[in-house]
Amino acid sequence: MVEEAIANLYPEQEMRCPVHLSIGQEAAAVGVCDGLRSGDLAVSGHRSHAHYLAKGGSLKRLLAELYGRSTGCTGGLGGSMHLTDLSAGFLAATPIVGSSVPVAVGAAFSAKARGSDRLVTIFVGDGAMETGVVHESLNFAVVHNLPVLFCCENNLYSVYSPMEVRQPGHRTIADLAAGHGIRTSAGDGNDAEEVAVLADDAYRSIRAGEGPVFLELSTYRWREHCGPNYDNDIGYRSLDEFDLWRANDPIEVLAARGVWSQRASDTEEIASEIHLAVEFARESPFPDPETVRYPVLHRSVS
Template identity: 45%
Template sequence: MVRIRVVEETLADYYRNEQEMRTPVHFSIGQEATAVGVCAATTPQDWVYTSHRSHAPYLAKGGDLQALVAELYGRQDGCAHGRGGSMHLIAPEVGFAGSAAILGEMISVAVGTGWAFSRGGEKRVAVTYFGDGATEEGVFAESLNLAAVHRIPVVFVCENNLYSSCSPLSARQPAGTSIHGRAEAAGVRSAQVDGNDVFAVHAAAREAVAHARDGGGPCLLELATYRWREHVGPKWDADYGYRSQEEIDSWLVRCPILRATAALREREPDIATAVADWRRQFEEETREAVARAKALPFPPVEGLLDGTYLPLAQ
């Protein structure tokens, strides 16, 4: 969690001050426990898909930091060869199967992957991350239904940070309903978890992954969390008018790193010193990755159409 926090904070500073990363960025600063707690419950053979807020799960699953930074700078050595940017990361070698920008897009892809695992007799699980806004897309309901009917080994991970861009959950979904409740109504085993408690997230994820892997069918985890920065971009956004500084402050004190540090203090008296050392180590690691990325070449012009669909020659 400390590594993800430092990487994103450092990249946010570069993004804002230099304007050299020509890609939209969606940071997970404040939401690190959802990425770490769930991904730590998977194996490299389990596939993870995410939406546009992809840096944290990518790193938590074991994705290469240098490839991530190079991708943000549009370099050929990036994980998507400089063509995808922040919202299209991929690291299949560690089971990070991909991310995409279209709301809810990867939900159905993960369900299809899990179904392929099941039909092939493989003890593997597909995991899909999405925000609360994606649960209002038709693909969410359709995917829950298909996964439940066929007992597909997929874990749906909803990072409920209360906002879809700038629209609060209370203005979008009926009072008295819940995301995990809708999943239960579709026949999908569900749990609502404190998404800023990495130990609670990990325990719930281990149970969900084991349930899916052993043939029990799909599970949904609704993880209550909160992004600190703006929906897209590196800045703080209390002055935008859709949420107050008081609300943001109330979540800052629930920081997942501070809470994990406090929980470990009795067993690990030097944990605060370790966290400070990690912060310095990871900041240097990130700055080195940025320096290396800037020295890398851009994709060659002659390869501009590589990977695209072209009409057959007449």
């Protein structure tokens, strides 16, 4: 509902930053974050709203950030592509594909080195699996037996480029990761319950000191890569494919099983929270270029 609200408001042109909406991919975020403790950390990439919210990130500060306000989670310096909420354990999201992965591994290294029981979850997409740095990071995490879960949401497209032009069809992403000697599993990324079971199983072994785990979750992006619209009309994917995934709506999956129902009162409560967050954002001041203090360098050590 948050992402739907953003999509509805985006054409007003008051949110003046790129947005990569998570609509269709919510179950992976919810299921994976469900088993994280408050002291655990999550890290993400460009499509991070769902991860931020599922880890408990402030909705008000997310909306304020999209609106470029000083009350935003990065005070207007980052926008949608640079989210953080340290109080919720959402360490960071940055949008260069694959680039935030070693940072998450470093946070896991630090947790282990400092004797904390913290674990770190890093969210990536199928495209990130084609970057060198992700493989360097997987290797490092395995060599150092780090407490980190690599969660790969495979939504079949990198912007508009389909899997078949990017990766060979005769192996899965989980197979690729397994080459690093990491424990892997895979499942339906649109089924939050299944995801939670897989993630909890991963967390149990990670917390037992058995090293990192790689989880591949199949899912689908409903809207355009970047922006608020549907884009099934521009010809990079078929309507049949879209309809197939839409029938596998993460919320409908739970509803059909009776796990969750969209009761009117629940929906109203969420809508009201979103409304308040949008109001908060819109009423918040913009950062003032005259008084803003850009954090670039600290004072020199003397």
